[in-house]
Amino acid sequence: MTKIETVIADVKAKIATVTYMPGTRLPSVRATAKRYGFSPSTVVEAYERLQTDGIISSRPGAGFYVSDVTAPLSLADMGPNLDRAVDPLWVSRQSLETSSDALKPGCGWLPPDWLYAEGMRRGLRSVAKADVKVISEYAMPLGLLALRQLLTRRMSGLGIEAEPSQVILTESGTQSIDLIFRFLLTPGDTVVVDDPCYFNFHALLRAHRVKVVGVPYTPDGPNVTAFATILDEHKPRLYITNAAIHNPTGATLSPATAYRVLQLAQAAGLYIIEDDIFADFESTPAPRLAALDGLSQVFYIGSFSKTLSASLRCGYIAAPSEWVESLLDLKIATGFGGGQLAAAVVLSALTDSGYRKHMSAIHTRLANARAQTIPRLAKLGIEPWLLPQAGMFLWCKLPDNNSAATLANRCLSQGVVLAPGNTFSQSQSAESYIRFNVAQANDARIFEVLAQALA
């Protein structure tokens, strides 16, 4: 990147993250040149190019201003990192775009033949025979009652008390989060994420033009001291985290940390989204923030993409009662009613006597995959940060501080998709980490490609 490009990228990033608001004056050429240690002519050239692109405009004698009419939102341009290799969307795009025969230890889901296809096929056949209303009509705004009732019974098993009238069906876990973001956040708000956290939280938060602060994640949950300082200094509006099995680390929230986090959140009036899409992978349930809080400041969300099928889109939100009506208005405005069909198939598959047996087999299969993968990685000097109790992820340190972004690009050219650490890290402090999916690691070629790429 040239000096001019550096200035351009920095200004674009500050506009994208609303550090520079539309209509505000940019720092003077002189001040900017001094800050970078570049010559003023470099800064002038950068500002002129930004002006040509319509991103900033000049007012004679009064300096440069951020244009009011911005270019269409481009997530790739947003945020500080313009290198696609460590862009939060890189892993998603590579995982989704490469053929399903490619090797994808970087992806975030199980191989298709690990999912509950038999239950899905039975569900589809059963729905094909259902009443014409199920086949053809919009659902009620909350979504299929029988599925919402089932979900409250499942939540109750985790200590979360919710009425079916507090449960809103959505198209996916991601859409659940997006809907709550839209509801609670205004551009410029601050949101706390775990560092590291699921990379798509970063991508989605960028789309909402909010400020993001990362709290370091420990094997017991977020670092509570750092969390308290962040609430104090940044007055965030929202904290988003995983329940149960943390993505990408595989760590589990301890009861003491859960209690302390909730206490701090309640004192600060902070809302929390607890994303529990990996719930069914747990053998021993960890504490849920939503259970302690009684769905007062915590929004609890989930989906069926990781256990039942990613091809059928269905997720849910369990929300504080007083927000349900407004969330429904927003759901209708942004996606209209939603259907009954996906919910009916999910209901059929979840209540199928085979589902529990299927998940029990998956637990065993994942435990075996972890046991096989850890020594294979160890031979390459790749070590897990912790040994997870459940789930598909290992959060691993590369040997010799290797760059995971470089490694990921090398492996991609050999047909292996990795998940480089900095896509998960707000502080960009996970450059030599990768997230490794043990369910996608059965092929010996993965380890050959890794060995060559590390050499």
Next chain:
Amino acid sequence: MTKIETVIADVKAKIATVTYMPGTRLPSVRATAKRYGFSPSTVVEAYERLQTDGIISSRPGAGFYVSDVTAPLSLADMGPNLDRAVDPLWVSRQSLETSSDALKPGCGWLPPDWLYAEGMRRGLRSVAKADVKVISEYAMPLGLLALRQLLTRRMSGLGIEAEPSQVILTESGTQSIDLIFRFLLTPGDTVVVDDPCYFNFHALLRAHRVKVVGVPYTPDGPNVTAFATILDEHKPRLYITNAAIHNPTGATLSPATAYRVLQLAQAAGLYIIEDDIFADFESTPAPRLAALDGLSQVFYIGSFSKTLSASLRCGYIAAPSEWVESLLDLKIATGFGGGQLAAAVVLSALTDSGYRKHMSAIHTRLANARAQTIPRLAKLGIEPWLLPQAGMFLWCKLPDNNSAATLANRCLSQGVVLAPGNTFSQSQSAESYIRFNVAQANDARIFEVLAQALA
């Protein structure tokens, strides 16, 4: 509404529509009191209540300011009209929430037994036997290729030239529009809508916190003179309209109007969303803006909810090539990959030899329903604004300037859901209009209830 409530509602509406930006100073108590012709103490009381709710804050000696931290987005509070009877979401909520046995001449879709349930059942059975990847995996980011190819062939029949790589599958027509709004719009931008237009455009635009300007709709399309003036005065970013059969009027865009609108839009750099969800109801195709424009500034969207099934969620966007990659990033960030299953069922049903025959039968059935409904309405003094060539809607004037909002509330208490005119009208100039769905008007009780309510 008391005087105090009037001031509160007005301030809230101005904040919601970003007329008052966060952080800006409100007009003084004295000026506001003068403007309304109320006493200053009324305004003080209103401001104090707004302060208690955290919506505004006072700075000693410096007046009242719009709070930076706003309450969670509530669409019901947004915009000028706080009366739920003429809220843009009122018709959606009533139509979706009342039981499917209620009488709903106000709703925007066909009765379930008019849709293509047989094709759907066949599609579901066929997908139940499909490869495990179709059943279980995420789709590629653009969505199922075979369906995108089919869609480009269908578009080609309307003169719209698009490559399959320009077609993005989504969860619904509404989600298609929302995705483009998110991509193109920034809070405070101006958007042009038809007056009247589909009420959910209003709801969705409120959620995006943009300014909305209505262009009067004529039987040939938008009033071109007014359109030119709006582009000149308001510099809007986007115009959203229906292709083919206009909702709610049933009017059809004339070639001359289409040409002129596009010429003005191109000169002004205005983007257009052309919503063509009623395409398959047309007998003789009207001109498409997307065809004239060659998908350069026009985004063309559609779905299958109105002809195939509302229960299966699947829509699409045909976009200018240069925006496809960024739209995909946004689609993944906000909803992740999307599935293959809904697309596979749609593909099966659309390529089923029975679909064309089914739609041809629907055309005849709708023509008969129009012919039967018009005289039944005429007996009550309710007259259509024009006689549509196709589709399910009649845009009707009530006798004696009756208020449609009042009528709708009266009819709702008798189990009949109407669509009052002002939910469609940005200028609120359709107080004595209703949109009437002839496919939902078979029951004589509807006309009895209407007669009583008008009396």
